[in-house]
Amino acid sequence: MTAGDAISIAASVRSGERSATDVLEEHLARIAEREPELHAFNLLTEEHARAAATAVDERVASGDDPGPLAGVPVAIKDNICTRGVATTCSSRILEGWKPPYDATVVERLAAAGAVMVGKTNLDEFAMGSSTENSAFGPTRNPVDPTRVPGGSSGGSAAAVAAGFAPVSLGSDTGGSIRQPAALCGVVGVKPTYGTVSRLGLVAFGSSLDQVGPFAATVADAALVSEVIGGHDPGDSTSIAAGFPDVSSRLGDGVAGLRVGVVTELTGEGTTPDVAARVRAAADALADAGATVEEISLPSVRYGLSAYYLVATAEASSNLARYDGVRYGLRVEAPTTGEMMELTRTEGFGDEVKRRIMLGTYALSAGYYDAFYNKALKVRRLLRNEFDAAYRSVDVLVSPTSPTTAFPLGARSDDPMTMYLSDVCTIVSNLVGHPAMSVPYGEGDNDMPVGVQLMAPALGEPTMFRVAAELERSLR
Amino acid sequence: MSPTPPMSPTQPTSTTVDLDVWEIVIGLEVHTELATATKLFSSAPNHFGGEANTNIDPLTLGLPGSLPVLNEQAVELAIRVGLALNCTVQRSTFARKNYFYPDQSKNYQISQFDLPINVDGSLELPDGKVVGIERAHLEEDTGKTTHVGGGGRIHDAQHSLVDYNRAGVPLLEIVGRPDLRSADEARAYVSELRSVLVAVGASDGKMEEGSLRVDCNVSVRRRGEEEFGTRCEIKNINSLRSLGRAVDYEAARQVDLITAGDRVEQQTRHWNEDEGRTTLLRSKEGSDDYRYFPEPDLVVLDPGSEWIERVRAELPMLPADRRHRLVEQCGAGVEQAALVVERGLDELCLAAVAAGADATRTLTHAEHNLSDGRSVELDPGSFAALVKMELDGSLSATQAKTVLAELVAHGGDPTEIAAVHGFEAMDSSELDGLIDALISNHPDEWQRFCDGDGKVTGFFVGQVMKATQGKADGKVVTGLLRDRAG
Structure with missing residues (x-):
């Protein structure tokens, strides 16, 4: 049997050993088998994929190199624009809309020879932690289909965990890549803010959003990060530097690295089985030559509140454009104002409405200073605290999620408990730093546990080195 | 039919304000479209007119996933205007002004709020008066909505059409201080500002095409009072003439209210050119909460001294x-x-x-x-x-x-x-002969001339002009006549 990781697939396709078409058909067969049960995809793009695979094969036949992801099937979260292919954000309000452009990350994947197999399910507009807030029904966890895959990028996490594609793209505003990666037992990366273009990513919280990869291996995640990363003049928040070289550093080991385990994220609220796996990971790093210490980041406890003010405030503005005037759903009414109101009432789900209302309130006259401005102060405070921490350690370690995957419906009626799923991940978005989740064994219920690694801005090389070491330690 | 907002309860009885008793205070906000090749945040063309919805792109339509990228030429023009208006050009930021309206595709406008690019400037009028400029900031224009049926008003239109050609066109909003004291001064200010904008190549200055739009804040106070009166903002002023009329009308309306024992309420009012009056658009109590917050899709705009100094060095000489x-x-x-x-x-x-x-x-x-x-x-x-x-x-x-x-x-x-044309120098000897002949032919008139009756000067000059077919110089003729009269 041939290895199923992206790097192996690309190598065999580039060498002519396997055809991209064969690789694709294998994956489509796997999708046909389990997709009805899991619902990872909002849309399968088989025809598009077959054409792309054929093009890759023709390039190989003519002696061209199709690129580092030659013939690698990828699944794309359905809030990332794909030219001529419906992009719904799992919302009724965008039903029928087909973007006239590809997101920069999609362009870069295609240019590297990757083959898109479909658009994956998500919590509506990426607002949620379980993929249950999709207008098109929930996605199920491939490890245990009675449980959620996490969210909001649950479809992309499930697609990789189920072997539908070796790699996929998600977006991470407060943990939407890392948390589902942890719950599904795959690798998920949120890169440094500004290293991966947001052009073509449908905005949720613009100052927090980043696109990043899911993969079964650390090396695949590194490669996809490098392919999609790098400066894009079409995104003003894109930094000038290219994406750091991470792939060549994966074998460097962790000897001499300083690892800090975040006290505030491993104590109260974290289930004992998850805490035990984080300790095991820390021990493995110590065994490999790293120095491990506990480190306290007191302001982390303000993170959740600050996050839900900033993210909702930006969302309330970002989602204002869905009004029925230009595209997507329109509910007809006698006047323009009523048309907009009815369209938004029918087009958005409850969680989206809840967040639009929260954000609108946070920005309102008289409340701005008490809420939004205070949240900005917390962001500065957190940044200072992290900067100080990184003077004594190279990477930080915590659980990715305080718990393993929970059953479908378990938290649907309790938004606050659902929001707490993000407590470990949101701080990285608030400070703009890179973070990733690496699978590290199972919890008491045999569900996967993810360990979160955090690093300073552009600290991806070190972060990936540590991730690769954790991966090795499990073999 | 043009929209007719609700009538004001009090109509002015006087047409002019007694300026010995009252002082009119005017502050103008002038929006000018910057003459760039493309829009403020995208590469769609910035071009007036054209078929509806042709100068558009994903950002102009607010499509999901589109992002703004600041137009360098717009910044350069903004700096040019700022320097021409003696402003301090500073590190600035963009903000979102949130409100729902169909001609605004994102349902927010990207503008500058707490940190505008230009602050604290001045404009010298031809008569030497110096008017303060509070700020001149960058923002994007909106599209245009046409309401079809129901009298052209949004409230009861059958349907509405939106043209996004103008959406995203770069605007510079120039906020003047309330330093103007008459309709004439207000007109002179806009006229001078237009000259400056044209001189630095920032705008074509065409009010009729909307390249220059004026919102006018008017208040009145009794002479000698230090506190400003409550102001009203007047919109829909489309020419310098309208500006003057609107100021005079609005000042009279406010003086009448105060004289009648009422108070002026802070309002936004609509200038109706045909009726020659302002009518209520909305009062301050009903004003929108724009929920400004920093635009997260853009970074800080810090042009730096090198750029600013280069622009300063390249500025043409200004009208003043x-x-x-x-x-x-x-x-x-x-x-x-x-x-x-x-x-x-x-x-x-x-x-x-x-x-x-x-x-x-x-x-x-x-x-x-x-x-x-x-x-x-x-x-x-x-x-x-x-x-x-x-x-x-x-x-x-x-x-x-x-x-x-x-x-x-x-x-x-x-x-x-x-x-x-046969305009040849007439030497004075030819004129001498002509004049001598005229004097002898018209002794009565000559006597009156000698007695100092200036009215007959024209008669003699006219006769000389007639005889010379206009070749003679009137001043020379008058001189020769005076010589003879002694």
Whole structure:
């Protein structure tokens, strides 16, 4: 049997050993088998994929190199624009809309020879932690289909965990890549803010959003990060530097690295089985030559509140454009104002409405200073605290999620408990730093546990080195 | 039919305000479209007119996933205007102004709020008055909505159409301080501002195409009072004439309210040009909460001193400096300098004077005989030669005017043009004979002239002109007559 990781697939396709078409058909067969049960995809793009695979094969036949992801099937979260292919954000309000452009990350994947197999399910507009807030029904966890895959990028996490594609793209505003990666037992990366273009990513919280990869291996995640990363003049928040070289550093080991385990994220609220796996990971790093210490980041406890003010405030503005005037759903009414109101009432789900209302309130006259401005102060405070921490350690370690995957419906009626799923991940978005989740064994219920690694801005090389070491330690 | 907002409960009874008792306070907000090739945040063309929804792209339509990228040319023009208005150009940020309206595709406008690019400037009017400029900031324009049916109003239209061609066009909003005190001053301010904007190449200054839009804040107070009165903002002013009328109407309305014992309520009012009055659009209590917050899709705009200084070095001479130069170098009067600069004839006059023309005569021609737009093309050398011919008596004032008109229309050599017209220098011996004959033929009139009756001067000059077919110089003739009268 041939290895199923992206790097192996690309190598065999580039060498002519396997055809991209064969690789694709294998994956489509796997999708046909389990997709009805899991619902990872909002849309399968088989025809598009077959054409792309054929093009890759023709390039190989003519002696061209199709690129580092030659013939690698990828699944794309359905809030990332794909030219001529419906992009719904799992919302009724965008039903029928087909973007006239590809997101920069999609362009870069295609240019590297990757083959898109479909658009994956998500919590509506990426607002949620379980993929249950999709207008098109929930996605199920491939490890245990009675449980959620996490969210909001649950479809992309499930697609990789189920072997539908070796790699996929998600977006991470407060943990939407890392948390589902942890719950599904795959690798998920949120890169440094500004290293991966947001052009073509449908905005949720613009100052927090980043696109990043899911993969079964650390090396695949590194490669996809490098392919999609790098400066894009079409995104003003894109930094000038290219994406750091991470792939060549994966074998460097962790000897001499300083690892800090975040006290505030491993104590109260974290289930004992998850805490035990984080300790095991820390021990493995110590065994490999790293120095491990506990480190306290007191302001982390303000993170959740600050996050839900900033993210909702930006969302309330970002989602204002869905009004029925230009595209997507329109509910007809006698006047323009009523048309907009009815369209938004029918087009958005409850969680989206809840967040639009929260954000609108946070920005309102008289409340701005008490809420939004205070949240900005917390962001500065957190940044200072992290900067100080990184003077004594190279990477930080915590659980990715305080718990393993929970059953479908378990938290649907309790938004606050659902929001707490993000407590470990949101701080990285608030400070703009890179973070990733690496699978590290199972919890008491045999569900996967993810360990979160955090690093300073552009600290991806070190972060990936540590991730690769954790991966090795499990073999 | 044009929209007719609800009538104001109190209509003014007086048409003019007693300016001995009342002082009118005016502050203007002028929006100017910047003359860039593309929009403020995208590469869609910035072009007036055209078929609806042709100058658009994903950002203009607010499509999901589109992002703004700041137009460098718009920033350069904003800096140019800022420097021309003596502003401090500073590190600035963008913010989102949130409100729902179909002509605004994102349902928020990207504008500058707490940190605008230009602050604390001034504009000198032709009469020397200096008006403060609070700020001049960048923002994007909206599209245009047309309401079909129901009288063209959004409230009861059958349907509405939106044209996004204008959406995203770069605007500079120039906020003046409340330093203006009359309709005339308000007009002079807008006129001067327009000259500056055109001079620095920031705008074509066309009010009728909406390149320049004026919102006018008016309040009144009794003379001697220090506190400003409550102001009303007037929108829909589409010409300088409307601006003057709107100010006068609004000031009178407010004075009437106060005189009647009412108070002025802070309102936004609509100028109705046909009816010559302002009507209520909305009162402050009903104003929107725009929920401004920093635009997360854009980074801080910090042009840096190098860029600013380069723009400063490249600035053309501004109208006020050009007026000063004309006064200093040619002895022009204040109003004369204003007119000549407004016509763009100052360079021509200076060049003609440099070529030896008499300054006073040159300016007089520019003021009275060069209203034709083509006059700027006049060759300074020919202009100077003409002025010299006039001054040395080879051409009369009337003849000079004729030759000048021809120079403007077709160019050429003034000497040749004069020859073609048969304008030849009349030497005074010819005139002497004519005048002596006139005196002897009209003894009564001559007696009156000698008695100091100025009215008959015209008679004699007219007769000489008739006899010489206009070749004689009226001033010379008058001189000869005076000589004879002793």
